[in-house]
Amino acid sequence: MATAAYRKPPREILISTGHTRDGIPVLFRPLWPEDSLAWRTMIAACSPETIWLRFECQSRDRLLAEADRFCTVNSGCEVVFTAELLEGEPGQLVGEGRLCAIPDRQEAEFAMLVATPWQGKGLGSALTDRCLALAQWWGIRRVLAEVVPENARMIALLQSRGFRFLRDPAGRIVLGERVAC
Numbered sequence: 001m002a003t004a005a006y007r008k009p010p011r012e013i014l015i016s017t018g019h020t021r022d023g024i025p026v027l028f029r030p031l032w033p034e035d036s037l038a039w040r041t042m043i044a045a046c047s048p049e050t051i052w053l054r055f056e057c058q059s060r061d062r063l064l065a066e067a068d069r070f071c072t073v074n075s076g077c078e079v080v081f082t083a084e085l086l087e088g089e090p091g092q093l094v095g096e097g098r099l100c101a102i103p104d105r106q107e108a109e110f111a112m113l114v115a116t117p118w119q120g121k122g123l124g125s126a127l128t129d130r131c132l133a134l135a136q137w138w139g140i141r142r143v144l145a146e147v148v149p150e151n152a153r154m155i156a157l158l159q160s161r162g163f164r165f166l167r168d169p170a171g172r173i174v175l176g177e178r179v180a181c
Contacts, residue, residue: 009137013130014079017086020121024087028130031080031096036071038084040064042093047116053151054113077101081130083114083123094118097127099134099143106141112154124157132161132178145176 015029083095095114114123147154163176
């Protein structure tokens with residue numbers, strides 16, 4: 001039997017428009033399998049530091065080789081929101097927010113990436129808010145995020161959204177949790 005976490009959300013949660021802080025129009029929508037090339041282009045625009053802070057890996061090439069896996073989403077329990085520019089190159093992705101519900105546990109894992117040239121323009125906040133709205137719609141009780149300690153901007157963003165953080169015993173990852181979305 002499907003839990004509340006598998007209810008299809010309304011269109012206004014899944015698809016909306018907005019603007020960057022400097023006025024560039026953006027479409028927020030789910031990632032589609034055919035976005036694989038655009039996803040690769042977004043990853044290629046990321047600095048090594050951005051790749052490390054999001055994926056904890058040094059190899060952009062490995063990520064690019066696994067693009068199809070990252071673009072295949074289990075629509076029953078996972079949504080990847082993208083930020084797509086509505087001006088310039090058609091279909092250009094500049095960010096993503098991932099929310100993956102953990103079956104039967106009323107929890108979800110959250111991760112987010114904004115391509116390096118587009119950081120500081122409000123896209124991370126917008127993607128985070130969409131993922132948290134979806135978590136609330138699904139009835140998720142806890143949203144979890146693993147962040148490397150060096151990612152102070154992400155930690156601050158999530159703290160502003162009600163996340164509390166604890167360092168794991170090894171000190172490599174900061175575990176964030178938001179209860180009762």
